Amino acid sequence: MRNEDAVLSALLASSNRVTAADIPALIDEAGRKLGLSGAQVYLADLQQARLTPLVHPAPETPSPIEPNEPNETSKPIGPSEPSEPSEPSEPSEPSEPSEPIQIEGSMAGLAYRTQRTQRSRDDCTAWVPMIDGVERVGVLRVTAPCFEDTLLETCAALSGLATLLVTAKSSHDELVVDRTRSRTMTTQAELLWAFVPPRTIGTDDVTSTAILEPAYEAGGDAFDHSLGDGVLHLALLDAMGHDLASGGASAVALGASRATRRAGGTLADIATTIDTTLSEWIPDRLLTAVIARLDIATGQFTWINCGHPPPLLIREGHVVPQAMEFPAHLPLGLGLGQAAAPDEHHIRLQPGDRVLLYSDGVTEARTSDGSLFGEQRLADSVIRSMASGNAPPETLRRLVRNLHEHHRLHDDATIMLVRWHPH
Numbered sequence: 001m002r003n004e005d006a007v008l009s010a011l012l013a014s015s016n017r018v019t020a021a022d023i024p025a026l027i028d029e030a031g032r033k034l035g036l037s038g039a040q041v042y043l044a045d046l047q048q049a050r051l052t053p054l055v056h057p058a059p060e061t062p063s064p065i066e067p068n069e070p071n072e073t074s075k076p077i078g079p080s081e082p083s084e085p086s087e088p089s090e091p092s093e094p095s096e097p098s099e100p101i102q103i104e105g106s107m108a109g110l111a112y113r114t115q116r117t118q119r120s121r122d123d124c125t126a127w128v129p130m131i132d133g134v135e136r137v138g139v140l141r142v143t144a145p146c147f148e149d150t151l152l153e154t155c156a157a158l159s160g161l162a163t164l165l166v167t168a169k170s171s172h173d174e175l176v177v178d179r180t181r182s183r184t185m186t187t188q189a190e191l192l193w194a195f196v197p198p199r200t201i202g203t204d205d206v207t208s209t210a211i212l213e214p215a216y217e218a219g220g221d222a223f224d225h226s227l228g229d230g231v232l233h234l235a236l237l238d239a240m241g242h243d244l245a246s247g248g249a250s251a252v253a254l255g256a257s258r259a260t261r262r263a264g265g266t267l268a269d270i271a272t273t274i275d276t277t278l279s280e281w282i283p284d285r286l287l288t289a290v291i292a293r294l295d296i297a298t299g300q301f302t303w304i305n306c307g308h309p310p311p312l313l314i315r316e317g318h319v320v321p322q323a324m325e326f327p328a329h330l331p332l333g334l335g336l337g338q339a340a341a342p343d344e345h346h347i348r349l350q351p352g353d354r355v356l357l358y359s360d361g362v363t364e365a366r367t368s369d370g371s372l373f374g375e376q377r378l379a380d381s382v383i384r385s386m387a388s389g390n391a392p393p394e395t396l397r398r399l400v401r402n403l404h405e406h407h408r409l410h411d412d413a414t415i416m417l418v419r420w421h422p423h
Contacts, residue, residue, distance in 0.1 A: 004154050007033045008161055015165050020173040024054050027140075027162050034154050036144045041130070041162055042101065042108060043138040043179050046215045048397045051101045051108050051138055052179045054166065104401075111139045113394055117156070123147055128159040132167050134202040136393055181216075188247030189218045195251045200393045201225055204423040205296050206232050209392040210416040211400050214409060220246030220287075221359050221412035224254055232294040233261060235270075236416050238308065238359040239287045240331075249285040252277055253332070257291065267291050267304045268341040271332060279335030286333040290357050299349035299420055304342040307331035309363070312379055313347065314354040317387060319379045323347060324355075354392075355418040356382060361411035365403055373407050382417065392417045 011030040015023065024041055031039030042051035103109035111118040111127035115136065118127045123146050130137040140159040144151060170176045185193070192212070200209040210223040219242035224235040235257050239249035253274045260273040270291050278285060290311060292303035303311065305328045313323040329342035349355070358378060365373040381402060385395040396415055403413065 004034060004157065008157060011161060012165075015168075020054065020166070020169040020175040023162075023165050023169065027158070027165075031142060031155075031158060034158065035151060036142050036155070037124075038141075038143045039155075039158060039162075040141045041138060041166060042141060043130075043166065043176070044103070044112060044136060045180050045182050047182070047213075047400075048103060048112075048136075049401075050103055050182070051106075051112065053098055053100070054176070054179050055098060108139050108141065112136060113397075115391065117152060119147060126152065126155060128152075128155050130159050130163040130166070132163050132198070133200075134207060134393075135198045135200040137163050137166060183216055185216045186219075188242075188244045189216055191244070191247040191251055192218050192222050195254050196222055197225060201227060203227065203296070205421060206294065207392050207419045207421070208232060208234065208416065209396055210236075210414065211396045213400055213403070213413045218247070218412050219243055220250055221361065221414040222250035222254055223414055223416050224257060225416070226258075227296075230296050232296055232418070234292040234294070234303075234357070234416065234418065235289060236308070236357045236359065236414060237287055237289045238361075238412065238414070240285055242411065245282060245285055249278060249282050249287055249333070252282060253287055253289070267293065267302065267344055271304055271306055271329070271342050272337055275332040275335065276337050278333035282333070283335075286331040288331045288359075292355075292357075294349070294355075294418065294420065296420075296422075299351070299353070299422070301347050301349050301355060301420075302344055304344055305329060306342055309358060309360055309375075312356040312358075312375070313349075314356060314379065314383060314386075315350060316352070317383055319383075349420045351420065351422050353420050354382070354386070355420075357416040357418075359412060359414045361409060361413035362403070362415055364411060365407035365409050365413060367407055373403065378415075392419050 007030050011026055014026055027041060028039050041054040043054055044051055101108045103112055107118050108127045111129050115129045115131060117129065125143050126147055128140040128142060130140055140162055142155045166176060199211065202208060208225040210225065212218050212221055212223060220239035222237045226233045237250050237253050239246040256273045256277045257270050260270045278287060288307035290303055290305050290308045292301065294301050305326065307328050307330060311324045313320040324347065326345050330340065362378055363373055363375050381399045382395055385398050390398065396417055399415065
């Protein structure tokens with residue numbers, strides 16, 4: 001067995017009976033055995049604004065994050081989506097490895113945004129993306145006297161294993177939760193985040209990514225996506241209100257959707273089950289929804305719309321006018337059941353097509369002068385970001401960042417972007 005394989009195998013074996021607090025030391029020890037001077041995990045926070053080192057929080061109150069002074073240039077390694085031309089040529093690095101790092105304007109953030117390893121000018125520090133499937137988790141900071149290609153390949157393997165160890169602990173270890181949050185979450189937001197899947201899933205043929213805002217106060221929106229038997233299953237839900245009952249309605253709808261789908265139900269069956277369940281158990285709450293499936297092999301996209309804004313089809317850098325605009329069915333929760341099952345709609349995607357689903361909280365966001373964000377601005381933002389070469393997760397991250405900087409959200413805002421890119 002090669003030394004690298006033996007070290008990584010030992011790391012995996014030693015991680016079985018430890019907490020997340022022990023993971024950083026194990027990864028650093030493994031890194032040193034592989035020829036590194038050190039290795040440290042940084043995790044992205046819930047809103048993807050900063051990267052926080054996976055260490056025990058200090059007992060004293062942390063000082064505010066100060067802008068980092070630029071002192072290094074980046075050297076991209078390996079194939080990936082290209083970055084926007086506006087990326088800074090000299091991203092910065094924290095003065096202390098224990099400090100959080102802003103994703104904008106930093107070398108670590110550049111590695112996270114582009115999913116490409118970045119090396120310092122003196123070639124003694126590298127930032128390696130941590131990616132779980134296609135979900136961005138954070139970055140691994142590695143240091144060495146110098147980096148050769150073989151050592152960088154070893155760092156990529158170490159980063160991949162570190163990602164698996166962290167994600168394995170994320171469902172039940174409070175340290176990982178603490179390191180990925182910047183403030184307290186409301187009860188209804190805790191309820192929703194406990195039910196929704198990872199933000200990004202995908203294969204060589206399809207990518208689905210979603211963002212839910214306001215992340216720490218979300219009340220009625222939710223999303224769902226999953227893969228199975230060559231099909232991508234999708235749902236975007238918007239429950240009436242913005243309180244605990246709204247979060248409960250969306251959580252119940254997610255449960256009803258999954259139970260019906262896994263029992264072999266159709267899209268109409270899923271809508272009927274949600275409608276019946278809500279009317280019985282949460283009778284005063286209505287919910288709008290788009291529920292869909294994509295045949296990954298053929299590109300056949302099928303959906304139903306229950307009182308929700310219609311999805312947008314983006315093809316070759318343009319929205320295809322009225323491609324997915326059909327009369328919407330009534331919202332769910334009225335108790336109509338099979339008497340008013342929604343119609344299914346179909347469209348055949350072309351390779352490279354994107355389908356954009358969103359809740360009305362996105363388009364109804366307002367600037368300080370009262371103007372709406374609107375559907376046109378939403379589509380333009382996505383198209384411009386994609387034209388700059390950004391992958392779907394980065395496209396949505398930038399869109400929401402722009403939304404927060406220039407608009408005020410008056411309701412939950414959920415966006416889902418699906419890209420069909422057959423291998």
